[in-house]
Amino acid sequence: MVTRLSFLGVIARVFMWAFLLALAVVVLYPLLWMTLNGFKTNAELFGDPFALPLDWSFGNYAKAWNRGVSDYLTTSVLVTLTSTVATVFVSAWAAYGLTRVDVPFGKTLTAAVLGGLMLAPTVALVPLVKMFQAMGLYNTFWALLILYTAFRIPFTTFLIRAYMIDLPREVDEAAAMDGAGRWTCFWRVILPMCKPIITSTVLLHILFTWNEYLFAMVFTSGAGVQTLPVGLTSLMSKHGTDYPVVFAGMVIAALPVVLLFFLGQRYIVKGLADGVGK
Amino acid sequence: MRATLRRTLGLAWVVPALVLVGVFVYLPLVQNLQFSTLKWDIYSGSQEYVGLDNYARLVDDPVFWSALGNNVLYAVVSVGFQVLGALLLAALLDSVRSERWQRVLRAVYFIPSAISLTVAGLLFYFIYEPNLGPLNHALRAAGLDGLAQAWLGQESTAMPAIIAMSQWQGFGYSTLLFAVAIQRIPREIYGAAAIDGVGPVGRFFHVTVPLVREMTGLMAIVTISGAFQVFNEVMVMTAGGPNNSTQVLGTWLYRSGFVRNNFGYAAAIATVLFVITLGIAVAQLWAARRRRVEW
Numbered sequence: 001m002v003t004r005l006s007f008l009g010v011i012a013r014v015f016m017w018a019f020l021l022a023l024a025v026v027v028l029y030p031l032l033w034m035t036l037n038g039f040k041t042n043a044e045l046f047g048d049p050f051a052l053p054l055d056w057s058f059g060n061y062a063k064a065w066n067r068g069v070s071d072y073l074t075t076s077v078l079v080t081l082t083s084t085v086a087t088v089f090v091s092a093w094a095a096y097g098l099t100r101v102d103v104p105f106g107k108t109l110t111a112a113v114l115g116g117l118m119l120a121p122t123v124a125l126v127p128l129v130k131m132f133q134a135m136g137l138y139n140t141f142w143a144l145l146i147l148y149t150a151f152r153i154p155f156t157t158f159l160i161r162a163y164m165i166d167l168p169r170e171v172d173e174a175a176a177m178d179g180a181g182r183w184t185c186f187w188r189v190i191l192p193m194c195k196p197i198i199t200s201t202v203l204l205h206i207l208f209t210w211n212e213y214l215f216a217m218v219f220t221s222g223a224g225v226q227t228l229p230v231g232l233t234s235l236m237s238k239h240g241t242d243y244p245v246v247f248a249g250m251v252i253a254a255l256p257v258v259l260l261f262f263l264g265q266r267y268i269v270k271g272l273a274d275g276v277g278k
Numbered sequence: 279m280r281a282t283l284r285r286t287l288g289l290a291w292v293v294p295a296l297v298l299v300g301v302f303v304y305l306p307l308v309q310n311l312q313f314s315t316l317k318w319d320i321y322s323g324s325q326e327y328v329g330l331d332n333y334a335r336l337v338d339d340p341v342f343w344s345a346l347g348n349n350v351l352y353a354v355v356s357v358g359f360q361v362l363g364a365l366l367l368a369a370l371l372d373s374v375r376s377e378r379w380q381r382v383l384r385a386v387y388f389i390p391s392a393i394s395l396t397v398a399g400l401l402f403y404f405i406y407e408p409n410l411g412p413l414n415h416a417l418r419a420a421g422l423d424g425l426a427q428a429w430l431g432q433e434s435t436a437m438p439a440i441i442a443m444s445q446w447q448g449f450g451y452s453t454l455l456f457a458v459a460i461q462r463i464p465r466e467i468y469g470a471a472a473i474d475g476v477g478p479v480g481r482f483f484h485v486t487v488p489l490v491r492e493m494t495g496l497m498a499i500v501t502i503s504g505a506f507q508v509f510n511e512v513m514v515m516t517a518g519g520p521n522n523s524t525q526v527l528g529t530w531l532y533r534s535g536f537v538r539n540n541f542g543y544a545a546a547i548a549t550v551l552f553v554i555t556l557g558i559a560v561a562q563l564w565a566a567r568r569r570r571v572e573w
Binding site for chain 1: 285286288289290291292294295296298299300301302303304305306307309310313320367370371373374383385386387388389390392393394395396397400401402404405409410411412415416446450451454455458459478493496497500503506507509510513514527528531532535536541544545548549551552555556559562563
């Protein structure tokens with residue numbers, strides 16, 4: 001049985017590997033091409049797109065950096081960090097209340113918070129612009145911070161809540177016995193126990209914020225408040241003829257999240273797998 | 279009395295989240311319905327109640343219908359590649375014997391999903407570029423000069439080109455999730471099927487497919503829902519052109535409001551998007567309820 005199948009099995013395996021590797025090339029080649037173009041000159045780029053750069057200098061990266069990418073990067077880092085802290089903290093706070101405190105109308109409130117998952121940001125766009133203009137927050141850092149936090153709270157709360165539900169009740173009782181109040185129990189006992197899911201939600205939030213485009217495009221226009229995704233499109237329109245500089249900017253934008261993914265892969269996979277039911 | 283007070287104080291845990299979601303997610307939704315009944319010029323500030331006029335105009339707007347059609351096309355292709363294709367690919371990955379190679383390939387396929395759609399969109403804008411783009415270069419080098427064309431510059435190929443880029447960007451995400459779901463299937467089931475003489479194809483259809491059905495349903499819903507919210511890649515690559523051939527509901531909404539200064543009309547498009555995504559969300563809830571998730 002085994003020997004009779006093995007010939008066919010080998011053929012199948014060869015085809016399978018050929019397919020999997022070809023697919024990997026299809027995925028990686030454009031990214032490699034992008035990175036290499038960051039080292040080329042315009043003339044090289046227009047000559048033969050497949051050739052390697054002649055001179056491996058970081059000139060284009062320096063140019064991109066000086067033509068605004070450093071500003072976009074700073075804004076992206078700031079918005080990402082602040083909204084990550086805000087979102088994860090408010091969500092963990094709410095998840096604690098919804099799972100471990102006897103809150104009136106608990107079920108309704110849970111539905112109200114998690115129900116936000118169903119609403120697409122596009123639908124709220126027009127009223128939000130009006131609202132932020134009225135509040136004087138249009139085209140400010142605050143607009144993005146608030147929007148990224150508010151729109152990601154449902155998903156983040158959903159993940160943390162699902163994790164907290166499974167933590168044993170005895171932990172709370174033991175903490176209470178030791179004289180810990182609610183706050184101490186949350187901060188000192190439950191939150192540390194949630195470390196794996198907190199890591200997942202932090203990484204997922206960073207991936208989201210770093211790459212978000214719709215809100216960033218609509219709510220910011222001036223330099224100093226633009227994030228990388230929007231900044232790249234302005235780099236493109238301003239220096240559209242100097243393509244290698246644009247490519248260098250793209251690499252600078254892509255690299256941090258790709259590295260982050262490889263470092264935190266385990267947590268990102270876990271978070272995604274648990275949360276895909278969002 | 280004191281117990282009631284303490285319970286009420288418990289609300290403090292939920293209030294921050296509720297306020298943020300209520301003010302910035304739910305309230306705009308309600309306002310959107312109101313705005314959709316206005317003729318509204320945001321620059322002059324003039325607002326005029328026009329009832330359902332915006333919706334009536336929507337029905338007569340050919341761009342709206344072609345945008346909706348593009349979203350549907352997006353959804354159909356994405357379900358093919360990112361649900362069915364990804365499921366097949368994940369099963370194939372699972373039959374790779376080396377666990378390390380499984381992980382490496384999974385991660386490689388996922389990379390495009392980690393980079394932003396803006397970067398991916400710009401990248402493919404250059405790949406499709408008629409003169410310097412590697413796609414046309416490769417076609418010419420292969421002697422297929424006739425196939426080389428301005429991919430994003432003509433109505434017939436622009437939408438397919440954008441959708442193709444989207445599949446490149448997104449298939450790794452669902453493949454990763456399917457791979458995790460398949461790994462959770464107890465190995466004994468595959469072992470038992472193999473002993474019964476069921477081949478790899480049979481094992482795929484009789485073990486894998488039924489046991490990842492929940493994940494398949496959820497991925498389908500997530501994918502379809504995403505297809506109706508498409509915005510970024512279209513905006514970056516064509517901004518809806520040429521001649522509105524690549525408009526989707528999201529970009530048509532944006533253009534109607536922010537470029538043509540007709541916010542009431544944009545709000546009406548948003549309502550349509552809302553009804554569609556709500557319908558999908560209800561299906562999702564129903565699917566989630568069938569899992570053991572407790573709401």
